[in-house]
Amino acid sequence: QVQLVESGGGLEQAGDSLxxxxxxxxxxxxxxxxxxxxxxxxxxREFVAAISWNGGKIYASSVKGRFTxxxxxxxxxxxxxxxxxxxxDTAVYYCVARTSSYASFxxxxxxxxxxxxxxxxxx
Numbered sequence: 001q002v003q004l005v006e007s008g009g010g011l012e013q014a015g016d017s018l019x020x021x022x023x024x025x026x027x028x029x030x031x032x033x034x035x036x037x038x039x040x041x042x043x044x045r046e047f048v049a050a051i052s053w054n055g056g057k058i059y060a061s062s063v064k065g066r067f068t069x070x071x072x073x074x075x076x077x078x079x080x081x082x083x084x085x086x087x088x089d090t091a092v093y094y095c096v097a098r099t100s101s102y103a104s105f106x107x108x109x110x111x112x113x114x115x116x117x118x119x120x121x122x123x
Contacts, residue, residue: 002026002112004095009117012085016121020080022095022114030073033103035110036080038091038119048093049080050103058103063089085121092116 008020022034035050049059049069057069068081078095096110104110 002029002097004097004112004114006093006095006114006117009093009119011120011122014086014121014123016085017081017083018085018119019082020093020095020117020119022078022080024076024078024097028073028076029097030076031101032097033100034071034078034095034097035103036069036078037094037096037107037110038089039094039116040088040091043091045094045107047105047107050096050105051078052103053101056103058105082119085119087121087123090119090121092118 003025005023012018031053033052036048037045038048039045047060051057051069066084071078094116095114097112098110
């Protein structure tokens with residue numbers, strides 16, 4: 001079984017940067033796609049970014065150019081570098097992984113979910 005744990009969330013001001021980490025345990029995910037989703041208060045959960053086993057990346061249009069997803073297979077860890085943060089980035093951020101090798105925008109494609117980490121951006 002795969003366990004995912006996010007870290008790095010917090011309270012930031014608009015324009016600041018923040019890096020989230022997602023540590024995986026249970027088995028190596030070097031051959032699996034991983035990603036990030038987020039859910040703001042009163043809103044549906046939405047896709048943020050995902051990365052395939054070979055480093056291929058996809059982003060939501062709302063974060064493209066500001067956020068960068070990466071992974072370190074040796075550490076079984078994934079990251080989300082968030083720059084130029086905006087108040088609308090405030091949400092709980094979830095790390096996800098799937099058994100398939102390729103990234104997907106669809107939350108139903110991901111079998112493994114972390115508990116989430118809160119990111120709050122003040123204006």
